[in-house]
Amino acid sequence: MNLFIIELRKLLALTKADPKSLAAGIIAPTVILVIFALTFGNFVALKLAVVNDDAGGLGAAFQKAVFSQTSPLSGESYFEAIEADTDEAQELYEQGRVNGILTIPEDFSERLEFGEPVQVLYAFDNYNTDMAKNLRLYLDEGIFAFYQEYMPGMEIEVRREYAVGAQFDWFAIIAVGVFMLAFLMGSMFNFLYLLNKERVHATLSEYRLAPASLLPTFAARVVVALLAGAVGAVVNALLVWLLTGVNLAYGLLAILPVLLVLGVAFVSFAAIVSLTVRKFSGAAMLSMVTAVVAWFLSGATTSVKYATGALLDVALALPSSYGLSQIRAAVFGVDQSVGGLLAVDKGWLVMGAYAAVLAVAAWFVYRKRMGGGGQQNSRLHAPLPCR
């Protein structure tokens, strides 16, 4: 216990002396959060150049129907009209200043009044299937609204009902994921940074002389890493509250144990990778990148519910998927278990197993590299030249 406290004090002193190990865990996720806020927190209408050549009045009615439909995502219109003639519209389109051109022909009203079908011309950039899908379906929203108002005998009724108690902005859902990432990145980075710092200062070799087990020192490193992660997560939670109004403190009791178990798993993973490979920095880097990639695959931007095939298999194999679903359930007060796929008991089993196995493995690697067990890692202990 004594060794644990001494090591803890030393690591806390190191952290205090060089707050980079904290700042990096705070700044990096903050930047990520702000960028997601700027993009996924601020959807606007897509710009369409509209060329209305219609000689009658229905063209204007059609234009109004197309440009007045609002998205459940943002509450904004799907499209913003940029009125132009044919040449101007083409120029705007070529310059990439509009997403497409909607041209309403001269005989639009006339044909409709005679009960005939009409054609509109729709030029757009289909540079990927998702954007093309949106541009097509957003226009269909306008066409359907036009049918409902102007098509004779049109009496199709569409209602929207809710089986869930609330609707949240996409960014709010992503932001809660970034909060978890902040904790994991902060923890992992602190562990790696302090270890690297001691490597640079060549103080790691003193562990070889330790007369007692190094387990308390390993535990102290993990605890300090988790504390550092918690600092980053608190800062991030405040930002999430500021940007989305979502108060993570309400779910604190449910969130803390999840973060604790996930933190142990991820920090242990970082320890294994960085201590196994001879060169520390590359391995440490790879372990952090893996954590960010795992975060993306854990339903960070869209629920695991919509995952199929390989993506679903990967997501279900990651402890962070279960952790994220439990955190979101606690914060939003809605079932996020995806019908049992990410059930709470199953989640604890998966997260607990990861944490236990990785922690034990990390301890063995740590003991082997730092202490007297087996072959020493001479590079890890070697002082840097000319210090």
Next chain:
Amino acid sequence: MGTLRIIGKELASVKENIPFNLATVISPLLFLFAFAVMVSGGITIPVETQPASSESAFLQATAEYRAPDGTPYLELETAPAEGAPDGRSADRYIVEAELSVDEEEATGAVVHLVNDVNSNMTKNYANRLTGALVDYVDAGRDAGTVEVVEQTRYEEDIPWDESFAVSTLVFGAMLAGLLFGQLSMTSEWENATAKLLVLSPRPAVEVVAGKVAAAFLKALVAGAVLVGVVALMYGRALASASWLVASLCLMYVVFASLGLALGIAVRSTMTAFLVSLVAALCLWVAGGGFGDLSYFGETAQAVGAANPATYALDVVRYAYFSGVADPMPLVVLAVGAAATLAAVCAVYARWTRSERAVS
């Protein structure tokens, strides 16, 4: 000659830290695979229906409702006869009164039962239902319908995962440039050879040119691996290899220079790595790599205008998928590369004269 020696030294130092150099090549690959898997489902999403699609002509038509390339918008699953949807359930379309469409009238009633708290998914399901309804009405009558004649930029919609993979090349270029650039300085700090740089009689321009050129060459190798993997995954022939090479090379110069400046400012490889990773990820998202910039607000678009990733994404997409050949993004990148290189020379020269250099 001096520059060549510096390049040689920097390249030889790869063997000093092979894991770091390998990790720089592997990291973008990990992101590439992750993003490819993330969007592998394409634009098809599952939806529950009541009744079973076999019992409703409208639902049968909805099952066949597809994008022009034949990809279905929806994958229909019959909802249980009773009970509310659980967490696994997708949104549900309930046909309360079967749709009937002829030249005289169109009747029926459909309920969209939302079962996700994410408003983006609510939008997606609502759009698909509306699209299916318009499609059904258009198929059932002529009178008063509006046919959309499409004039798309590309003959076929570019598959989402392929478009994503191509945009990952830009992320990879930024990350590789930053990491190799920063390593060229942080390795000096860690090997305690920074002092030698300060004492070197070589002009700052020569040293910077050597370091940036070496980082550029390493990034080129990382980029070639990434381009090769994308080619293996999708097998698409390049529309313009020269545009791809030009854009990636300019990105390597910009980001190797920025990385070098980062390495001067942040002595720790670990810290510089984290800054590089986050910077590359954020610039990529903010440049329209994760979702088109036109979806986002004015601030995002203003930030995008100052972001090299925005221009590189335009050029790389053109290089793969053709479209409108606009040289402006390449010009902006070239100017940016020259300006960044000049700026890093100034930063380096200033650093060599500062007290901090020998502290």
